[in-house]
Amino acid sequence: MEFLTIIQVLDSTVRLATPLLLACLAGLFSERAGIFDIGLEGKMLIAAFFSAAVAAVTGSVWLGLLAGIAASLVLSGLHGLASITFRGNQLISGVAINFLAAGLTVLIAQDWFAQGGRTPSLAGAARFAPIELPFASALAGVPVIGPIYSELLSGHSILVYIALLAVPGTWWLLYRTRFGLRLRAVGENPAAVDTAGVSVVGLRFAAVAICGVLCGIAGAYLATALQAGFVKDMTAGRGFIALAALIFAKWRPWHALWACLLFGFLQAIALRYQNIDLGVFVVPVQVMDALPYILTVVILAGFVGKAIPPRAGGEPYVKER
Amino acid sequence: MTFMKTILGTAAALALSAGAALAEPALIFDLGGKFDKSFNEAAHNGAQRWATETGGTYREIELQSEAQREQALRRFAEAGANPIITMGFAMADALSVVAPEYPDTKFVAVDVTWLDALNIRQIGFAEHEGSYLVGMLAGMATKSGTVGFVGGMDIPLIRHFGCGYAQGVKAVNADATIIANMTGTTPSAWNDPVRGSELTKSQISQGADVVYAAAGGTGVGVLQTAADEGILSIGVDSNQNYLHPGKVLTSMLKRVDVAVYDAMKAGTDVETGVFVLGLAEEGVGYSLDEFNAALITDEMKAAVEDARAKIIAGELEVVSYYANDSCPVLDF
Numbered sequence: 204m205e206f207l208t209i210i211q212v213l214d215s216t217v218r219l220a221t222p223l224l225l226a227c228l229a230g231l232f233s234e235r236a237g238i239f240d241i242g243l244e245g246k247m248l249i250a251a252f253f254s255a256a257v258a259a260v261t262g263s264v265w266l267g268l269l270a271g272i273a274a275s276l277v278l279s280g281l282h283g284l285a286s287i288t289f290r291g292n293q294l295i296s297g298v299a300i301n302f303l304a305a306g307l308t309v310l311i312a313q314d315w316f317a318q319g320g321r322t323p324s325l326a327g328a329a330r331f332a333p334i335e336l337p338f339a340s341a342l343a344g345v346p347v348i349g350p351i352y353s354e355l356l357s358g359h360s361i362l363v364y365i366a367l368l369a370v371p372g373t374w375w376l377l378y379r380t381r382f383g384l385r386l387r388a389v390g391e392n393p394a395a396v397d398t399a400g401v402s403v404v405g406l407r408f409a410a411v412a413i414c415g416v417l418c419g420i421a422g423a424y425l426a427t428a429l430q431a432g433f434v435k436d437m438t439a440g441r442g443f444i445a446l447a448a449l450i451f452a453k454w455r456p457w458h459a460l461w462a463c464l465l466f467g468f469l470q471a472i473a474l475r476y477q478n479i480d481l482g483v484f485v486v487p488v489q490v491m492d493a494l495p496y497i498l499t500v501v502i503l504a505g506f507v508g509k510a511i512p513p514r515a516g517g518e519p520y521v522k523e524r
Numbered sequence: 525m526t527f528m529k530t531i532l533g534t535a536a537a538l539a540l541s542a543g544a545a546l547a548e549p550a551l552i553f554d555l556g557g558k559f560d561k562s563f564n565e566a567a568h569n570g571a572q573r574w575a576t577e578t579g580g581t582y583r584e585i586e587l588q589s590e591a592q593r594e595q596a597l598r599r600f601a602e603a604g605a606n607p608i609i610t611m612g613f614a615m616a617d618a619l620s621v622v623a624p625e626y627p628d629t630k631f632v633a634v635d636v637t638w639l640d641a642l643n644i645r646q647i648g649f650a651e652h653e654g655s656y657l658v659g660m661l662a663g664m665a666t667k668s669g670t671v672g673f674v675g676g677m678d679i680p681l682i683r684h685f686g687c688g689y690a691q692g693v694k695a696v697n698a699d700a701t702i703i704a705n706m707t708g709t710t711p712s713a714w715n716d717p718v719r720g721s722e723l724t725k726s727q728i729s730q731g732a733d734v735v736y737a738a739a740g741g742t743g744v745g746v747l748q749t750a751a752d753e754g755i756l757s758i759g760v761d762s763n764q765n766y767l768h769p770g771k772v773l774t775s776m777l778k779r780v781d782v783a784v785y786d787a788m789k790a791g792t793d794v795e796t797g798v799f800v801l802g803l804a805e806e807g808v809g810y811s812l813d814e815f816n817a818a819l820i821t822d823e824m825k826a827a828v829e830d831a832r833a834k835i836i837a838g839e840l841e842v843v844s845y846y847a848n849d850s851c852p853v854l855d856f
Contacts, residue, residue: 324768436712470722
């Protein structure tokens with residue numbers, strides 16, 4: 204493989220991993236607080252739609268981003284209401300959110316734009332443009348470092364850098380702040396948190412809200428940075444791959460970054476090479492597509508370390524009397 | 525209670541007979557959805573044209589899952605719709621079960637040509653012939669000598685598209701390299717523009733400067749990325765030239781709209797049997813309008829028209845992927 208090809212595949216990896224990473228961190232906050240969230244897909248989808256729709260109408264991608272985050276927050280609130288306030292089943296609430304988003308987006312898009320469940324194509328300021336890092340073009344000629352800097356690191360939209368910064372941000376918030384400690388505790392032993400006089404419900408809602416914001420950015424990235432508009436079901440299962448990455452990363456932020464980059468890399472390889480000829484035998488492209496799930500099952504089965512979810516995950520908290 | 529049953533029964537019978545008397549046509553869209561800017565939308569346009577011209581009404585459903593195929597067919601058949609038009613190869617199994625149960629109902633199956641039933645009009649398209657023509661255009665338009673093909677779900681039909689395209693490219697540009705990628709192996713491959721974009725970027729980085737998308741909704745991403753990166757793209761099924769004026773070289777037209785329109789116009793008298801619509805029947809073709817006029821030179825047009833005439837006359841044969849499940853000039 205040529206050096207430039209490697210750079211291009213890695214470049215593609217970064218683009219493909221970004222929505223996964225944002226969704227994965229979103230799930231991390233929610234699940235660390237004890238709220239399982241399989242509605243990541245639905246939240247990304249609705250954010251993708253509203254970001255594209257508002258960007259198309261106003262011509263401003265930033266307003267679009269805000270609208271996407273707001274839409275995602277509404278669904279987060281719904282999930283919180285169902286699973287925290289009313290102590291419903293978190294998985295069922297998540298599934299409902301996925302269905303709701305899939306239906307609502309197409310319905311509203313058809314009503315607003317009458318283009319068959321999609322938004323008009325975005326152009327100019329209604330899209331996130333790639334950002335050229337300083338000296339990118341000047342350094343492009345330098346061997347090895349030049350291509351890495353100008354191709355791989357530079358030239359992504361701002362949301363990619365936000366996603367990458369969200370990783371240390373998440374780590375700091377969870378492991379170095381009082382809020383993070385309480386958030387992790389509420390996912391392990393909510394009764395203890397309650398005894399300490401901290402509101403379990405409040406913490407869990409905060410976690411679900413952060414999850415909503417991150418899903419909102421992920422959706423906006425899909426619709427306004429990678430693409431120029433919303434298309435029906437455009438998340439195409441990325442929310443579920445993000446969940447797989449979350450388990451693969453064993454609910455830790457830095458590991459989430461590596462897991463998402465790995466899964467993005469596998470996708471990028473699958474997109475670049477239809478079949479990989481290893482000399483002895485040929486690896487079909489489907490194997491690459493399935494690998495993230497296979498790896499997750501391997502991790503879950505406990506072959507490589509053990510993935511232990513937060514202890515209180517999935518259980519609504521009932522105050523003892 | 526018995527009285528209620530009688531009333532309900534009568535009402536239901538009345539509703540059924542009323543439906544039968546009207547014999548509205550029915551249209552079943554495939555999973556891509558009615559407005560996919562491509563295959564299903566073409567059917568919708570044909571049906572709409574029939575409705576506005578005749579003032580008639582028709583029933584329709586957009587399938588949401590595989591499980592609905594038989595159910596939708598049965599419901600329309602029970603309701604007395606006739607003919608019932610289905611979209612897509614995936615309806616074949618459901619049709620082979622349901623059609624014999626309603627011998628008096630006519631079915632029209634678009635993209636299905638291999639069933640044994642007396643009451644089905646099976647319409648196939650010679651996609652390889654249309655793809656051959658756009659392939660020629662791609663071969664003449666490319667400057668780098670490398671062209672791309674992005675397929676949707678990896679099924680023989682899409683390989684059929686790709687194979688005709690590759691032959692067209694090779695016919696005018698024997699040294700050209702063709703990079704062919706499929707988006708995926710599940711139905712979500714029809715609606716994943718992000719993957720479509722990445723595939724296009726990957727093909728561009730390998731030198732492609734014309735990319736043909738035969739991928740339903742995924743093609744939206746392919747055409748968008750091609751326009752963003754300043755290369756040419758080729759649309760499919762419907763005329764997609766207008767999506768990015770001056771950036772879409774042409775579109776491979778598959779006149780699903782004409783097929784649907786004709787079937788609805790014929791109504792219950794629609795002729796059954798297997799029909800393959802090729803260049804001669806104007807079932808397939810390439811699009812030329814104000815959005816791509818500047819991209820197609822007179823020379824290119826003359827070459828394509830010449831090939832078109834030869835294919836119709838039988839002097840030039842485009843090898844079908846179906847012939848022996850492989851393509852002479854392209855490996856998938």
